Amino acid sequence: MVSVRGISKKYVSVEALKDISFEVPQGEIFGVIGPDGAGKTTLFRILTTLMLADSGTATVNGLDVVKDYREIRNHVGYMPGRFSLYRDLTVEENLNFFATVFHTTIEENYDLVKDIYAQLEPFRKRRAGALSGGMKQKLALSCALIHKPATLFLDEPTTGVDPVSRKEFWGILQNLKRQGITILVSTPYMDEAALCDRMALICNGSFLAIDTPEGITARFNKPLWAVRSNRMSKLLADLRAGDGVESCFAFGDRHHVTLKSEEPGRLREYLANQGHQDVEIDRIQPGIEDCFIRLTMP
Numbered sequence: 001m002v003s004v005r006g007i008s009k010k011y012v013s014v015e016a017l018k019d020i021s022f023e024v025p026q027g028e029i030f031g032v033i034g035p036d037g038a039g040k041t042t043l044f045r046i047l048t049t050l051m052l053a054d055s056g057t058a059t060v061n062g063l064d065v066v067k068d069y070r071e072i073r074n075h076v077g078y079m080p081g082r083f084s085l086y087r088d089l090t091v092e093e094n095l096n097f098f099a100t101v102f103h104t105t106i107e108e109n110y111d112l113v114k115d116i117y118a119q120l121e122p123f124r125k126r127r128a129g130a131l132s133g134g135m136k137q138k139l140a141l142s143c144a145l146i147h148k149p150a151t152l153f154l155d156e157p158t159t160g161v162d163p164v165s166r167k168e169f170w171g172i173l174q175n176l177k178r179q180g181i182t183i184l185v186s187t188p189y190m191d192e193a194a195l196c197d198r199m200a201l202i203c204n205g206s207f208l209a210i211d212t213p214e215g216i217t218a219r220f221n222k223p224l225w226a227v228r229s230n231r232m233s234k235l236l237a238d239l240r241a242g243d244g245v246e247s248c249f250a251f252g253d254r255h256h257v258t259l260k261s262e263e264p265g266r267l268r269e270y271l272a273n274q275g276h277q278d279v280e281i282d283r284i285q286p287g288i289e290d291c292f293i294r295l296t297m298p
Helices: 040-047 069-073 091-101 110-123 133-145 163-178 213-218 232-241 265-273 288-296
Strands: 002-011 014-024 029-033 055-060 076-079 151-155 182-187 198-203 206-211 224-228 245-251 254-259 280-284
Touching: 002 040, 014 040, 014 055, 014 206, 029 040, 029 163, 040 055, 040 151, 040 182, 076 133, 091 110, 091 133, 110 133, 110 163, 133 151, 133 163, 163 182, 198 213, 198 288, 206 213, 206 288, 213 288, 224 232, 224 265, 232 245, 232 254, 232 265, 245 288
Parallel strands: 029 182, 029 198, 076 151, 151 182
Antiparallel strands: 002 014, 002 055, 198 206, 224 254, 224 280, 245 254
């Protein structure tokens, strides 16, 4: 459904995308995971025909993003990162407007949006600008789906949304996938990566890896340790200064550490010499965020 070959884009002296290539088959949720400024929005704008690449080719639904841009716009849904609906129109008016733009009606494609719209219906007469963050995202998704697109592009759809609404939103995406819609979603949240069928980790305009969530974590080829003590701030500094420590990053109430040797016995002794008490060192399984950090290390 989506095929990209060697896409590059440069803004003056900044390379937003560097020779990006990947493919997405029908009915897959494909995640583009990375921090702000990594190039996610630029990539989505190129694939939805809103921007031209400097080099490379891309097709969506078998149509070229440059030659067939008008036709592509009839077959894709795009939800930008910033809320872009008409704030002065009500929920119902926004949905009717976008249905009219694509020469359809709410009734014609209601089966596609009914699960989402059921949550919006009590607020159908409320202006879009007065909705909560989660409700705005659901309205935007409904408007992107109302013309029954074959491929859906969602640019950071859950940024700024509360955890409950984020969970509900991903439940909706799983349901859309079961209906055969191909979904490309970008997000800076590493925990959402595990909800994708496959994903690409992106940083500074380049893809670091493309694989399933399990495949990405399997690439972490060193034992990972979670370390905690009674003085966490000092612990971080001491760990990073330790000769036997390869890498150390703060993760919540623990620090994730890789060592130059396989066993943590010397690390425990070193930390005791630095005055740390009640030191806990546990072997853990790496997550997506651990893998992303490791891939970006020099």
